Amino acid sequence: MEYFFELLLSGLTRGSIYALIALGYTMVYGIIQLINFAHGEVYMIGAFTALIVASILTMLGWNEIAILFIASVVAVVYSMAYGYTLEKVAYKPLRHAPRLSALISAIGMSLFLQNYVLLAQTSDFMPFPSLIPDLEILEPIAHLITTPEIAIILTTAIVMVLLTFMIKFTRVGKAMRATSQDREMAMLVGVDVNRVISITFIVGSATAALGGVLIASHVGQINFYIGFIAGIKAFVAAVLGGIGSMPGAVLGSLVLGCAEAFFTGFVSSDYEDVFAFIILVVILIFRPAGILGRSDISKV
Amino acid sequence: MEPILQVNALTMDFGGLRALDRLDLEIGQREIVALIGPNGAGKTTFFNCLTGIYPPTEGEMLIRRPDRKTKKLNGLKPNHVTEAGLARTFQNIRLFQNMTVLENVMIGRHCRTSAGIIGAIAKNKATRQEENKIVEDSYAVLEKIGLAEFVNEFAKNLPYGAQRRLEIARAMATEPFLLLLDEPAAGMNPLETRELDELIVRIRDQEGITILLIEHDMKLVMSLSDRIYVVDYGKKIAQGTPQEIKNNPAVIKAYLGEDADA
Amino acid sequence: MLELKNIKTFYGNIQALKDVSIEISEGEIITLIGANGAGKSTTLMSICGIVPPRSGEILFMGKPIQDMAPNNIVSLGICQVPEGRRIFPFLTVAENLDMGAFLRKDKDEIKRDIEYIYELFPILAERRNQAGGTLSGGEQQMLAISRALMAKPRLLLMDEPSLGLAPLIVKQIFEIIKKINTENKTTIFLVEQNANMALKVAHRGYVMETGRVSMSDTAANLLANDEVRKAYLGI
């Protein structure tokens, strides 16, 4: 039983990380129907920025909590800037082009950013300082779940609540929903659609950066390639939940995370990823729009 | 007169919305029948049910083919409906925009030809002959419809009226016995509309094809059709000859406007 | 108030508008009638900047607007009720109305206007928390008009407001159009297939054929015109 809980919690942790990245995918897809292939790279750049800031501050002998806070903030700010620029350079000129072209542009961006970090920094794995201190109060349950894991799950929950609030009640959130439902009509009521798209990229990048900082400090090392792998997984999670739907992204991520954890724990770790993809294929074959996706009647 | 298309109590629900409500309709051979009614009355939905794009919630659709075999349309896939001899055009033009006019019509020949992958690669004599035949037949259709001058133009570069006629040509190429036209005159100027009128009559008289059309242009409908069905809210509210429809008070109220004759 | 000078607009490869010129003065109801696909909706989309014209000029209060972004055009007071209503299907009725007031900052005024709308259309008040997509056609049309009114437009563009509505509701809609025009002094540019109704409420009318304006006159004259009667009034 305890083993079950251990796996469940590890699955939730893993799923939470996927969720932080998947949210960005799903938001962008909801608004411009583009698979933002370079999204994973934004997450990776967030992690690198945090690493650089944290290392400098550690050398200066700052306090752990302050480092965590500052590193996260800088990482988030930079990721937002990258997300914003990415959209302006690689996607905005392609708004009326065939969708495949935009996808290739995204792939090109992904490759570019990976190699940019590879060249400017290093191709090796870099050790990432563990920024989240172990709390003593949690000692009794440490065998089940560690403090960083709790931090990850909590952060995801908070981000989710904040995002829901933003989407549901703020002006910008309403503009986002309106744009994703009917872009032209949104323009007709005076929404600056270009701005809404930029904001979507910025918000999505910010959550990805948070994910980047958390996972990096949890795993303890990063390199230029982490974005690609995590990006694919998160994208699978987003599609699983029904791409375009934010609750769907979180649900899909948690399902994927838990499924992987249980499969690894009870069956074998060799086929963990195979299992993840099989879930994806099976769900999409029987529910082609994903778990929470809306299937639309095509008008003839 | 035995009907070649018989629709009994056709009903179509979208979620809570009833788009078609127990609609009955019959068409005899070589008739030109018009289906009219306000926008959103369910006319296009009716076409979509007939051609297998939507599965109707209830009701029955039967055809009697020229070979006198009766066939039920319910549950057939769109391509099988076409093979059975029904062809249609679309309200908002759905041509293969990046193909030439001739190629568009050649696609219509698809279901009446058979060359497969092996034939395509080997390009044996049978395949070559079939290909030539497809080109010839398609060209013949274009000549009939009066589009021969555009034969190698891309469909997207055609003038609006010609695009509408190309849709008809493409449908004709599938060798239908019943042709369904969804607002064929939409967007045409009066001259083009007049030509269309002649074309439709010619298709019926020379090819012996029965025609069911949805149309808003009352002048065209009145001059063209043998019989008219009027639907509103998915229900049939009237049927009869143009003269009868013109004088039917229910029709005037629902569609032509209360004081259309003012 | 609004002046279109020789605008040419393209949709993909098709030229939808060929040298269209239209003039609208303040306080008028102008109607544009014509067959399906004649370019009526494109004219509205060109004015709103969604499909900007390739050449020609659009002047609003004497100022060229053809190169402006759609949201800036809306902020000048030009609002559209597009064809097919285009309600945001997953937003509630109240949220749809909020979207209409997207560019307005005067919160109290907005509240008052919403109350006014709910008085005008009690059915919308009843359904304020329902998703827009679940309304019936007539209700959606009312919502679409209300949404546009929430922006307090000086010029209201309406694309086929009678489309797919029962005669009784059409009548109601046209009464509202008249009311908006007389009470709020809103200028209205009305695109209609139901030429009969449209010409009855309008002051002046334009007839469009395959991308060109083929006729323009006072509404009364057009109603009496034989050609128009034959082609568009179904007589």
Next chain:
Amino acid sequence: MFGFEEIKKSFLTSLWFMFLTFPIMVIRVNTVQNIVEWRWERMFMIGIGSFFLSFLWRYLLERKELGQKKADLGEVDSIPWNRRIAREPRFYIPALIAICVFVLVFPFTFSLYQTTIMITALIYVITGLGLNIVVGLAGLLDLGYVAFYAVGAYSYALLNYHFGLGFWTVLPIGAGMGLIFGILLGFPVLRLKGDYLAIVTLGFGEIIRLVLENWNDFSFGPSGIANIPRPGLFGIQMSLHQATIYLYFVMIFLVLVTIFVVRRLQDSRIGRAWIALREDEVACQAMGIDKTWTKLSAFAMGATWAGMAGVVFAAKTTFINPASFTLWESIIILCVVVLGGMGSVIGVIFGALTLILLPEYLRAFSEYRLLIFGAVLVVMMVFRPGGIVSPERRIYQFKGTAPDKPKAEASTPG
């Protein structure tokens, strides 16, 4: 265009990029030795570079916009360059001869290394042409195409390992295996549309790779299979150099076969159905085309070439392991198709040669080649989203298609 406004814009852009690249480009930390390296000179390079590039970027964007405007108003005569060349015998005949001569003498004039690269490029030509059927003609986005490539490669490696079958025997078997897998995988997924199809094919691609990686008893896992023989020629012993040259000509032959077959398919009844399917699914069905069968045939036909190319790949490298069949490989093949120009045979050949040879010859800047590669993809798509070569399409001419029918010729209009 060098007004004050423009300079201000570029200046702001360059400031923005200096800010953006600051942590990654300027700072490097060494966490082991606790050293921070500051590389300020890079910041200035970025600043100056982005200042000038932003001018170029805006200029090109404006030109593209202007071109569109002119095309709309009918002010340009838009015959693509490739079609103009193809129409003029005095251009294309010498060009064709030159290409033939080049192809023939290539392996003898260039080094072994160059020949090997060229073989790789030719493999991509084949896979690109195969994927072009699926993506370019039928419009189905397949991100797991490499799976079929792997199927072909492993077919050869395993059949050779267990049964000693040779290259020429396995070549058709590999193609057949690709076909079978195409049908097997295609059947469940073809109901899906657009991006969902893309992601499920991606999933299938990864499943196959991961199975190969983990199923040690079957595929020898990550260590792969070595000592796969090169293609034989009547049992003649060949040196490495000779074998490579031989393989080069085998590839040329296979490429020609592929082009031949793909063109025939494209111009056939089936090919037209594929294109129509891409253009409008609903209308396509209304014309009596069986959607499922047509999609499936495109999927399977594409997979066949991947299977065949896989066999060649195994024979060329003599060693395969799952690392050769990652998602990146699928993506590169997709890029070959889109960059070259979707739906165009010449485009795909162009795309394959550019994408595979460019990085190889960029080895001078070896570290930067993938960076440049990524940037080229973005720039290409932004300024020429349709690819390098616009698709050449057979124009069915009533005259041309029926030379043996004088009657038809007579009735042809001008």
